[in-house]
Amino acid sequence: MTRIEGRIVRGIAGFYYVATEHGIVECRARGKFRKDNVTPLVGDIVEIQMINDSEGYILNILPRKNELIRPPIANVDQAIIVFAIAKPEINRVLLDKMIVLAESNDIEPIICINKVDLKEDREAFDLVTIYQKIGYKAVTTSVVTKDGIKELKSYLKDKVSFFAGPSGVGKSSLINSIQSNIKLKTGEVSEKLLRGRHTTRSVELLSLDFGGYVLDTPGFTALTLDIDIQDLRYYFREFLELQRGCKFSSCLHVNEPDCNIIKAVKEGLIDKNRYLSYLSLLKELKEKEKRRY
Ligand SMILES: Nc1nc2c(ncn2[C@@H]2O[C@H](COP(=O)(O)OP(=O)(O)O)[C@@H](O)[C@H]2O)c(=O)[nH]1
Ligand SMILES: [Mg+2]
Ligand SMILES: [Zn+2]
Structure with a gap:
């Protein structure tokens, strides 16, 4: 029987519904996944083996671009x-x-x-x-x-x-x-x-x-930031170019000397509220770090 590719659009009680060029195919995963500790997720692009017109089983999960836990x-x-x-x-x-x-x-x-x-x-x-x-x-x-x-x-x-x-x-x-x-x-x-x-x-x-x-489920149902304090500055796009001009390459733009980001905020090149959000999230990450030790 034919092998085709599709995307899992729904999973329920061990059945996965895969959208393919032939419509929705009801699939089970092969035992191999459980052995490898891999669970197919909604959103996965999968290779399936058709059993008949509307049923098949999942042979292979293609590499994921990303993966969220909540929602899965x-x-x-x-x-x-x-x-x-x-x-x-x-x-x-x-x-x-x-x-x-x-x-x-x-x-x-x-x-x-x-x-x-x-x-x-x-x-x-x-x-x-x-x-x-x-x-x-x-x-x-x-x-x-x-x-x-x-x-x-x-x-x-x-x-x-x-x-x-x-x-x-x-x-x-x-x-x-x-x-x-x-x-x-x-x-x-x-x-x-x-x-x-x-x-x-x-x-x-x-x-x-x-x-x-x-x-159909709201995204980011878990709102905990799980990143390094040093990395936060890379997720503020408007900082990327400008922070290369900071005196220290490790500059976190709080109160370091010759900070190009603080300068850019003063000059109005960076929105003040975005900078305040950055400081607030930095504080949140620091407190989280403290609790860890
Ligand atoms: N005035 C106004 N009310 C809206 C608009 N969009 C949604 N609402 C109302 O806001 C409330 C919450 O909407 P809902 O879609 O359930 O929000 P959700 O919790 O984000 O999914 C409902 O009473 C909607 O009728 C809008 O564009 N204008
Ligand atoms: Mg809603
Ligand atoms: Zn800086």
């Missing part, structure tokens, strides 16, 4: 990091933390400022401009007016993406507005109910009819 998923391309301009208020440190989490997992962060219908001023646009200048894709959206939804769709096309961000910012609403056959539960109440019931959230990739997948 492999080969994610992008994180759509969603915050709302109001209700709830934006937390810039949390936003920048999510960007660092994405960068450190080799996931492209895309910033989405939602609910722009709630505020008429330029705040959301100014914020998006800050991130665009750094080199990120960033978009303002409204599920109510449909502002920015087309642009958001263009970013999702042909990629595996997940939505990350605090509860209530509109992640599920945005995903629903992208494709009419997707109907995720929205509203803070339903989310609280789900959590209260200790439901194990299943992980599923939803196929987009214009190409690509979105994860």
Whole structure:
């Protein structure tokens, strides 16, 4: 029988559903995986052996680009990091933390400022401009007016993406507005109910009819930074060029002499709030380190 390649879009009780050019194939993994201590993950690109038209088994998992533990998923391309301009208020440190989490997992962060219908001023646009200048894709959206939804769709096309961000910012609403056959539960109440019931959230990739997948479980459900203190500065893209101009190559840009980053903040070349986020995350990492000893 034929061997074909596909992507695992759902896993349940030892069965893996693999999207292939012949449609969804229900697969079991061969014993070899358990022996090698490798568990197929949703998102994996796999080689399968067909048994009949709709069933097969997984022969081989292709090398992963990346792998997250919570939620358990492999080969994610992008994180759509969603915050709302109001209700709830934006937390810039949390936003920048999510960007660092994405960068450190080799996931492209895309910033989405939602609910722009709630505020008429330029705040959301100014914020998006800050991130665009750094080199990120960033978009303002409204599920109510449909502002920015087309642009958001263009970013999702042909990629595996997940939505990350605090509860209530509109992640599920945005995903629903992208494709009419997707109907995720929205509203803070339903989310609280789900959590209260200790439901194990299943992980599923939803196929987009214009190409690509979105994860139906929010990404970055665990928000602990697991990186070296010395490495944090490499996950702030706008620091990369400038920090070469610091006097010390080990400069952490806190209070070292002749620090080019501090100079750039003073001159307005680096956004002050981004720098403050950096300091705040650095402090968090230092405290974590202290607890370890
Ligand atoms: N005004 C406004 N409300 C929105 C928008 N997007 C979502 N909401 C509302 O915000 C609440 C939370 O949305 P939900 O999608 O469940 O957020 P999630 O927790 O991030 O998945 C719901 O009551 C939505 O109707 C928007 O663009 N504008
Ligand atoms: Mg939701
Ligand atoms: Zn420095």
